[in-house]
Amino acid sequence: NQALKRRYQAILLRKDVFAVQW
Amino acid sequence: LQYNPNSKLLGLPHSSEDVTMNISQINKLTQDLVAETNANFTPQPHAESTAMIKKMFENGLKQTQQQKLADALKSINLAIEMAQRKRTTWEAFAVQLQELQFMLKNRVDLCLVQGRFMDALQDLDFLQNTGLNSSDVFIRKTDALIKLKQYEQARAECERGLSLDPTNVKLKALLIENTRRLAEYNG
Amino acid sequence: QSYDYDEGSETWPFFVLAVLCVVLVPLTLMQAYEIIAAKDEDSSSQSSPLEKLSEKYTGDQVKRFRAKFAPKKSKLLARRNLVIIAGWCMVAFLINKIGSNGAIKDAATLLFDPYALLDISASSTDREIRSAYRKLSVKFHPDKLSKDLSADERTVLEEQYVMITKAYKALTDEITRENYLRYGHPDGPQATSHGIALPKFLVDSSASTLMVLGYIALLGFILPFFVSRWWSKTQSFTKKGIHARSASYFADRLFNFKPSQVVTTGLILNWLSHAAEFKLLYPDLTQETFESLLYDHINRRHSGELETAKLRIVAKTHALLFGLLDIATTFRNLEISTVAIDTFKSIVQATPLTSHSQILQLPNVDAKRFEEGSVDDIRTLGKLFTFEDEKIGKILGIEDETKLRETLSVAANIPHLKLLRAEFTVPGESVVTPLSTPHISVKVLVRSAKHKFFTPNKIPDELYKEEQDFDSLRDPFASLSNQPALPRTFAPHFPAKRSGCWCALVVLQKDGKVIQTPMLVDRLSFANLNKDFDKRTVKDLEKEFNPEEWEIGTIKIPFSQPAPDQKGDYYFRVIVKSTEYFGADLDFTLPMMVRE
Structure with missing residues (x-):
């Protein structure tokens, strides 16, 4: 469950990273 | 390893991020256990949390019907946040996973409709990462990638979707559309 | 007990000669082979205009670095050659020492050779032996000798006669022949001396x-x-040439990799900066320093007095990235494998990975002008070539005419792959049968971004044909070596000269995971790039397109496991990613139709 939460939290991080990259 | 009796938390200074992560997991579990009032708890999901999340979510769906999409998105986000916070670490994983996936699928559609393609894309990534490989995930993902001008990735996603479901008409249409855009993109 | 030593230096020269030959002969052959191979290598690789331009744009800092660290050219003066020359001189000296040494000569005469005495060949029949003996004995018989011979001449001739008789006996008479065969001399075992093949002074005193x-x-x-x-x-060091500690670090990163981590070139650079190689080279620098140096290189920032250190560690990333790619594909992680190759490109071209990397990898591009200016968001070279030259100059912010021409020449010579045909083939079969050993045969067209686009069906089938003779069936990959090696890459910022390659990854579509380690494609013909065939000038394809003129490249990827035993369609994704340029990649899905 905690790993699932961490992966869900990563969504925000991924948004920023890909926004910059693209 | 240090244990802080009043905060009841473990600590290990200068540890690698893996160890830090494991320790924070243990701390989280301890906190939930300490906070738990009901002595003989079971992995059954808490009924009241489920009810709250459901109510919040249904509210979102109603707003979607009333075409109040922005509010619908907000209430679905609230429902998801509620699930993230309220659910304890020992409530059945399968239930938590399905609940989260179900809510995200709705959130994806709301984001796509409102043109938030990056949000939709990341949610779709999450759904794929957690094992949801149905065709409509590929359809939405390809669509989002095309809107974000990532035609190479869109083609890869679409072709993968077609490998898993070769007769899907929508994916075929998206592939043709994407190929046209790619040709234009490459001059 | 009393050994007699080799005073007359009769035996130790042979011993030393033997040892020398055992060492020298293979060494000489290896060296000779290497020199020939090196010559062949130079002739087979193709030159390309990018090479000269790359030289031209290489900064003097990098030039100095290359001069300092380039592998020493003078193969001939290499230490190994000196050893070989010295060795052969020793051999020559020993041989003439043996030749001139009397003691050895008379020892040699002790050797009894009946065929030599009767001067007949060793394979002659009895009749020939008899006739030869008769002829000789008539000549040498003591009674037949002429009177006027001196006494000692007479004894020599008589001795000669005795030898001839012995030789004849050794070949015909049973007993003596037995002796001869057993002891090498008709008179039975000779006095043999056992000794130590060392001069006395070495052992005794x-x-x-x-x-x-x-x-x-x-x-x-x-x-x-x-x-x-x-x-x-x-x-x-592992077989892939990276340090064991680096390999174990990468494996640890891959093993503990969490889906919540975002894979970017930054993450890969961070992993690279932990490499043991860098620590060995510069023990006093920290991992953060290495990481910032790598970022300096990618953003083309000067690193002050650490410039040389930066160039050295950048040169090392070549082996490290291949090592990481190998480990990532072993862990079947597609995302890390592809981002590792993207990191490779951004290091080779010293250009960060963004959606405009294809343009920014060109020389003389003014990034600021380009970012503001590009109205309709040009991201690919193909798109760039839809404009006229001076318009391109304005978009890229290049005023100078010659610079623009050079930039356009680089852009036109960056190789792009166009997929013509791909299939799973089993040599000698028309379909992929269950449990057969297929390989992936890909027909590509190496084209420039400037070329007018044409659909693959414009190329007639016979151009795809490959000779189906026996050895191509036995080893389908042999025909790949007929293609020339890749020319040097346009990489003026990379510390070493390089020609790079394409990494071919095979991914199972079902679970999106890599199924085998990458196949490196380093032989493809770039002949098509010399064509003009500009998309701005070629109007109608029918008249101006002639398929014969275009060379079709072949890529063959071995398939690491046998075909499935059930009939059906299995989908794979083939990614052919260049380690040198942005935009030169292929990525397509390929069904494997398994049939009876």
Whole structure:
């Protein structure tokens, strides 16, 4: 469950990273 | 390893991020256990949390019907946040996973409709990462990638979707559309 | 007990000669082979205009670095050659020493050779032996000798006659032949002397302690030293040429990889900066420093006095990235594998990975002007070539005419792959049968971004044909070596000259995971790039397109496992990613139709 939460939290991080990259 | 009796938390200074992560997991579990009032708890999901999340979510769906999409998105986000916070670490994983996936699928559609393609894309990534490989995930993902001008990735996603479901008409249409855009993109 | 030593130095020269030959002959052959191979390598690789331009745009800092660290060219003067020359001189000296040494000569005459005595060939029949003997004995018989011979001449001739008779007996008479075959001499076992093939002074007198010390030094120190040095070297480097500690770090990162981590070139650079190689080179610098140096390189920032250090560690990333790619594909992680290759490109071209990397990898591009200016968001070279030259100059912010021409020449010579045909083939079969060993045969067209686009069906089938003769069936990959090696890459910022390659990854579509380690494609013909065939000038394809003129490249990827045993369609994704340029990649889905 905690790993699932961490992966869900990563969504925000991924948004920023890909926004910059693209 | 240090244990802080009043905060009841473990600590290990200068540890690698893996160890830090494991320790924070243990701390989280301890906190939930300490906070738990009901002595003989079971992995059954808490009924009241489920009810709250459901109510919040249904509210979102109603707003979607009333075409109040922005509010619908907000209430679905609230429902998801509620699930993230309220659910304890020992409530059945399968239930938590399905609940989260179900809510995200709705959130994806709301984001796509409102043109938030990056949000939709990341949610779709999450759904794929957690094992949801149905065709409509590929359809939405390809669509989002095309809107974000990532035609190479869109083609890869679409072709993968077609490998898993070769007769899907929508994916075929998206592939043709994407190929046209790619040709234009490459001059 | 009393050994007699080799005073007349009769035997030790042979011993030393033998040892020398055992060492020299293979060494000489290896060296000769290497020199020939090197020549062949130069002739087979193709040159390309990018090479000269790359030289031209290489900064003097990098030039100085290359001069300092380039592998030493003078193969001929290499130490190994000197050893070979010295060795052969020793051999020559020994041979003439043996030749001139009387003692050896008369010892040689002791050797009894009946065929030589009767001067007949060793394979002659009895009749020939008899006739030869008769002829000789008539000549040498003592009664037949002429009177006027001197006494000692007469004894020599008589002796000669005795030998001839013996030789004849050794070949015909049973007993003597038995003796001859068993002891090498008709008269039975000769006096043989056993000795030590060393001069006396070495063993007996004072020098003997020297010898003993020599042995102790050799066995006690020198041998263990070399063995331990060799062993530590092999222990500390993997077969892929990266340090064992780096490999274990990468494996640890891959093993503990969490889906919540976002894979970007930054993450890969961070992993690279932990490499043991860098620590060995510059023990006083920290991992953060290495990471910032790598970022400096990618953003083309000067690193002050760490410039040389930066260039050295950047040169090292080549092997590290291949090592990481190997480990990532072993862990079947597609995302890390592809981002590792993207990191490779951004290091080779010193250009960060963004959606405009394809344009920014060109020389003389003014990034600021380009970012603001590009109205309709040009992201690919293909798109760039839809404009006229001066318009391109304005978009890229290049005023100078020659610079613009050079930039356009670089852009036109960057190789792009166009997929013509791909299939799973089993040599000698028309379909992929269950449990067969298929390989992936891909027909690509190496084209420039400037070329007018044409659909693959414009190329007639016979151009795809490959000779189905026996050895191509036996080893389908042999025909790949007919293609020329890749020319040098346009990479003026990379510390070393390089020609790069394409990494071919095969991914199972079902679970999106890599199924085998990458196949490196380093032989493809770039002949098509010399064509103009500009998309701005070629109007109608029918008249101006002639398929014969275009070379079709072949890529063959071995398939690491046998075909599935059930009939059906299995989908794979083939990614052919260049380590050198942005935009030169292929990525397509390929069904494997398994049929009876």
